[in-house]
Amino acid sequence: MKLTFYKYQGTGNDFVMLDNRDKNFPKNNTKLVKELCDRRFGIGADGLILLETSEIEGDDFKMVYYNADGNESSMCGNGGRCLVAFAKYLKIIENSAVFTAIDGKHDAVIEGELVSLKMQDVSDIKLEKEYSFLDTGSPHHVIFSQGLQELNVPQKGAEIRYSELYKSQGGSNINFVEQVSDDTFSVRTYERGVEDETLSCGTGVTAVALAAFETGLAKSRQIELKTPGGDLEVKFEKGDSGFHSIWLTGPAIQVFKGEIVC
Numbered sequence: 077m078k079l080t081f082y083k084y085q086g087t088g089n090d091f092v093m094l095d096n097r098d099k100n101f102p103k104n105n106t107k108l109v110k111e112l113c114d115r116r117f118g119i120g121a122d123g124l125i126l127l128e129t130s131e132i133e134g135d136d137f138k139m140v141y142y143n144a145d146g147n148e149s150s151m152c153g154n155g156g157r158c159l160v161a162f163a164k165y166l167k168i169i170e171n172s173a174v175f176t177a178i179d180g181k182h183d184a185v186i187e188g189e190l191v192s193l194k195m196q197d198v199s200d201i202k203l204e205k206e207y208s209f210l211d212t213g214s215p216h217h218v219i220f221s222q223g224l225q226e227l228n229v230p231q232k233g234a235e236i237r238y239s240e241l242y243k244s245q246g247g248s249n250i251n252f253v254e255q256v257s258d259d260t261f262s263v264r265t266y267e268r269g270v271e272d273e274t275l276s277c278g279t280g281v282t283a284v285a286l287a288a289f290e291t292g293l294a295k296s297r298q299i300e301l302k303t304p305g306g307d308l309e310v311k312f313e314k315g316d317s318g319f320h321s322i323w324l325t326g327p328a329i330q331v332f333k334g335e336i337v338c
């Protein structure tokens with residue numbers, strides 16, 4: 077089989093993108109997805125995303141997301157932003173989109189290289205002394221600390237991801253965070269399904285922004301997040317039933333296009 081693929085990145089979180097509107101991709105082939113994401117034997121990426129036709133009225137398209145381990149997973153914020161840029165490239169949309177992903181409907185807006193994605197409302201945040209836990213489409217453990225640059229994120233992240241805390245619930249992504257100024261935070265993320273540190277995680281920085289506000293570390297509802305792969309912004313509102321109108325904004329870039337025989 078010969079596949080035409082596109083490679084995208086959003087603040088260094090990178091994805092193989094496939095236009096699967098013709099339904100030709102073998103969606104249950106975990107081994108193939110893993111091989112395509114392999115950085116030595118394949119194209120190389122943190123995940124693979126299929127753009128499909130949505131059956132839901134009002135949608136422009138549907139998102140199907142796989143982690144680099146080949147398994148379909150929960151929501152990917154950076155991937156969603158990149159998929160919107162891909163949909164514009166394919167001329168499915170112009171500068172706005174509505175699409176459905178595993179966690180429900182998303183609105184999106186494009187302004188130049190920046191893609192803003194509306195995330196699902198968040199009503200529950202578990203606040204513990206040492207960490208916060210919340211689901212922003214994907215599960216996120218958030219730890220505020222110091223000395224972020226010196227931290228061994230792959231090792232510390234794996235310890236928590238495989239600990240008793242998340243064993244029975246399919247694991248979690250782990251975010252290590254250092255406050256830079258009033259409303260700016262540096263974030264490094266260990267991603268479940270990549271099983272390593274990635275350069276950025278969209279649902280991760282969204283979780284960090286909400287946890288920073290909930291714990292009182294941040295006072296503003298517009299938070300800047302610095303990741304090893306670049307800068308993102310998260311804006312939100314808070315009402316009686318929790319956080320809503322949550323928007324994740326940052327660059328989403330096409331890196332290259334190619335063909336692979338697999």
Ligand SMILES: N[C@@H](CCC[C@H](N)C(=O)O)C(=O)O
Binds near residue numbers: 089150215276277279
């Ligand atoms: N990189 C993503 C998160 C992808 C999902 C995650 N690895 C999981 O399986 O929970 C993002 O930008 O949100």
